[in-house]
Amino acid sequence: MINLFRAGIVMLVFLSGCGSETPTHPNNFTPLTSIKIVAVTPSIAAHTSIKLTAIGDFSGLYTRDITDQVAWASNAPTVADFANAGSPGRVTGQAPGVAKLTATKGNVTASYQLTVSNATVTALAISPVAPTVPKGLTTQFTFTGTFSDTTTQDLTYDVTWGSDTSSVATVSDDAGSKGLAQTHLVGSSTISAKFYDQAPVTAVLTVTAPQLQSITITPASSTLLSLSTVPFQATGHYSDGATPDVTSQVVWSSSRPDIATVAGGTAKTLIEGTTSISASLDSVSGAASIKVTGGNLTGITISPANTKLVKNTTTRIAATGTFSNGATRDITALVQWSIANPAIATTSAPGVNLAWLTAVTETPLSTPTKLIAKVGSLTAETNLTVIAPLLSSILITANRTDLTAGTGDRFTLTGSFNDGTKQDLTFSSNWTSGNVAIATVTNTAEVSKGRVTGVAPNVTPVTISATYGGITATMPVTIKVRTLESLEISGPANITSGKQEMFIAKAHYNDGTQIVTEDAVWTIDKPNVAILADALNQPGQVVAVDSGTATLTATFGGKTQAVNFLVP
Amino acid sequence: MKRTSRILITLCMPLLLCGTALAQHSGPYVGAFVGGNSLATAKSTDDQGAFNLEFKPALQGSAVVGWDMEHNNTLGEGRVELEYSRRSNKIDQVGLLEGKFKGSGSLTMDSLLINGFAVFSDKTFWAPYFGIGIGVARIVADNLQVTGQPLSNDTALVFAYQVGAGLDLILTDYLSLDLGYRFLSSTKPKFKEINGRSFETEYFNHSAVFGFRVGF
Numbered sequence: 001m002i003n004l005f006r007a008g009i010v011m012l013v014f015l016s017g018c019g020s021e022t023p024t025h026p027n028n029f030t031p032l033t034s035i036k037i038v039a040v041t042p043s044i045a046a047h048t049s050i051k052l053t054a055i056g057d058f059s060g061l062y063t064r065d066i067t068d069q070v071a072w073a074s075n076a077p078t079v080a081d082f083a084n085a086g087s088p089g090r091v092t093g094q095a096p097g098v099a100k101l102t103a104t105k106g107n108v109t110a111s112y113q114l115t116v117s118n119a120t121v122t123a124l125a126i127s128p129v130a131p132t133v134p135k136g137l138t139t140q141f142t143f144t145g146t147f148s149d150t151t152t153q154d155l156t157y158d159v160t161w162g163s164d165t166s167s168v169a170t171v172s173d174d175a176g177s178k179g180l181a182q183t184h185l186v187g188s189s190t191i192s193a194k195f196y197d198q199a200p201v202t203a204v205l206t207v208t209a210p211q212l213q214s215i216t217i218t219p220a221s222s223t224l225l226s227l228s229t230v231p232f233q234a235t236g237h238y239s240d241g242a243t244p245d246v247t248s249q250v251v252w253s254s255s256r257p258d259i260a261t262v263a264g265g266t267a268k269t270l271i272e273g274t275t276s277i278s279a280s281l282d283s284v285s286g287a288a289s290i291k292v293t294g295g296n297l298t299g300i301t302i303s304p305a306n307t308k309l310v311k312n313t314t315t316r317i318a319a320t321g322t323f324s325n326g327a328t329r330d331i332t333a334l335v336q337w338s339i340a341n342p343a344i345a346t347t348s349a350p351g352v353n354l355a356w357l358t359a360v361t362e363t364p365l366s367t368p369t370k371l372i373a374k375v376g377s378l379t380a381e382t383n384l385t386v387i388a389p390l391l392s393s394i395l396i397t398a399n400r401t402d403l404t405a406g407t408g409d410r411f412t413l414t415g416s417f418n419d420g421t422k423q424d425l426t427f428s429s430n431w432t433s434g435n436v437a438i439a440t441v442t443n444t445a446e447v448s449k450g451r452v453t454g455v456a457p458n459v460t461p462v463t464i465s466a467t468y469g470g471i472t473a474t475m476p477v478t479i480k481v482r483t484l485e486s487l488e489i490s491g492p493a494n495i496t497s498g499k500q501e502m503f504i505a506k507a508h509y510n511d512g513t514q515i516v517t518e519d520a521v522w523t524i525d526k527p528n529v530a531i532l533a534d535a536l537n538q539p540g541q542v543v544a545v546d547s548g549t550a551t552l553t554a555t556f557g558g559k560t561q562a563v564n565f566l567v568p
Numbered sequence: 569m570k571r572t573s574r575i576l577i578t579l580c581m582p583l584l585l586c587g588t589a590l591a592q593h594s595g596p597y598v599g600a601f602v603g604g605n606s607l608a609t610a611k612s613t614d615d616q617g618a619f620n621l622e623f624k625p626a627l628q629g630s631a632v633v634g635w636d637m638e639h640n641n642t643l644g645e646g647r648v649e650l651e652y653s654r655r656s657n658k659i660d661q662v663g664l665l666e667g668k669f670k671g672s673g674s675l676t677m678d679s680l681l682i683n684g685f686a687v688f689s690d691k692t693f694w695a696p697y698f699g700i701g702i703g704v705a706r707i708v709a710d711n712l713q714v715t716g717q718p719l720s721n722d723t724a725l726v727f728a729y730q731v732g733a734g735l736d737l738i739l740t741d742y743l744s745l746d747l748g749y750r751f752l753s754s755t756k757p758k759f760k761e762i763n764g765r766s767f768e769t770e771y772f773n774h775s776a777v778f779g780f781r782v783g784f
Contacts, residue, residue, distance in 0.1 A: 021618055022618075023619045023620055023664050023665050024617030025616050025617035025665055026616065026664065026666065027666045027669060028616065029714035029717040029719060059715060062666040062667060064666065
């Protein structure tokens, strides 16, 4: 019953989700009862102007500027008139005298008495006299006149503005923006202002190089796995509208370097948390936020464990991280590999998530050396024994020998030695194809070594050969053309944040099915939810990043299939 | 018909949540309620912008006719009723761009709702209840004015809904008093303004009611 009442309260709160907001509707209901005309001075010189403002009083409840809503009129247009289109309320003195000016809205009228004096100009000044403005920016010039009656007036509106080098800068003579200069090119231009029958007054406007106004970092907000490395880009926004890439010019910093560090635009995440990275240049900075998920590294596991390797052979090694949230994922790319006795074996890491171990010298069985993996302050190690038995035979094995044109499959070479040892020699042997126009086989030192790919259909099987220790093994392969009917993806529906999971793509042909995980092109729509582990060395493998639902898509043979999965 | 059945099932759903304790009364009943209500400040909009209508609290009244579910009813213990209620709140102020201004006129809602209440009886003289109701309402914007100037004088018909909770005080097998709370809302009524425009507004009403029910 208590739960029911709680539900009721929640429902009430939901239903009560209402209330006022800041009003934007003007009060058009209350009638205007009076108008007041306001001016900075009741007297102006002839050939100058002044801006009048009409303030409406609405029944004594509120006032509002209604300058642009009233009808302006002068009872003596030869003395003062409102012939200033684009600037409501601006009145120009035409000749000495007194004019009664009126502002009318509906049946409400206000009047203002303006005197146009016969004062003459004694001094004119433009301001600023020598401004320096970065390219792309504007600056406002003003013009002030001093008159024989010791008064001064702002004549910005009353002069004619011009620029002698309009390619460098232009200055507006329009009613709504008189004196506003716009810069275009680096250089200088003489800005002139001419009042009535006076000689022009000038100022020199110097346009300097574009000024950096802001910096944006992309992505602006990202969710990243711990112990990952991600590039960021800084874009400068300059006063002339240019937006160059300034990634290499800015100074990068992280507000929480214990969570993520950043250098040269590349962020390296360390532990879970949130940090802000910033890029600064010329006292301007931009920022981006990073949320680090996937747990903190607590342990490392090396595979294969307790390795026994035949001298002069190579095998692939990997490291799996265990994280504080219980997730596990491949961290081979992060590991520093070493051998306790470097004379026994060597390691190399030629690619992301790809590392090799090569046996060099035999070790006594009773004293194996150690293969060591180190990430930060964490290390893991496993025994490594190198033996030197005599090779007895080798054998190629494959999942299938009738491949479909355009697809591939991994072939494995297994060696048998005189001490009973059997070892995968795929990465240590030399692979060749009897007809590369029919089928190719990868023979370079990469994870796909030994992978046979069908090129064109054949009638007579093509021979795939692998040679090791002077012995050659062969496997006949047939390449067929099959009609792809559909594509299927299988994998987990839920993946814990930070965990790496495998998805499998299966092609359904007219005469059977074939795994095409390594042949398909994989994409994920939301990198803040999940990412592909390593498209080259771990195809089809996904690492969950943060809560949400993402769509994994596989494309193969002109077919596309998508599957959704949840990161809780 | 199918839609009607769904509505009835929805209204009876709260009854599934209560136990099957002995009911004090089963069968038809009538009742009447009075109380006070507060109409929340209503955000209103027309093509010139948003403004707020603020209302004064007011009294309200309602009458119900319904059916007390009998003990061991498969739907649980509770009641289903038809309720007519009337609320009329005078406008206090109108919030516009320039500030708040005195308003006048009133917003009156006449609602006709079908209510379903779950009653949680444990054989004591009191029993809490909780329920929901849906129906229609007629809302009258009666001579709404801002600073004495006309805003609207119009009527709108809207879909209305409410949730309610309270206590039944069981005096006899056939007479009980009811002390309750109701939250009543509706889809946004749309009213024509005097100037030819029209505005939409909100209706969120909180009320405390006291009444009686007599069973037969």
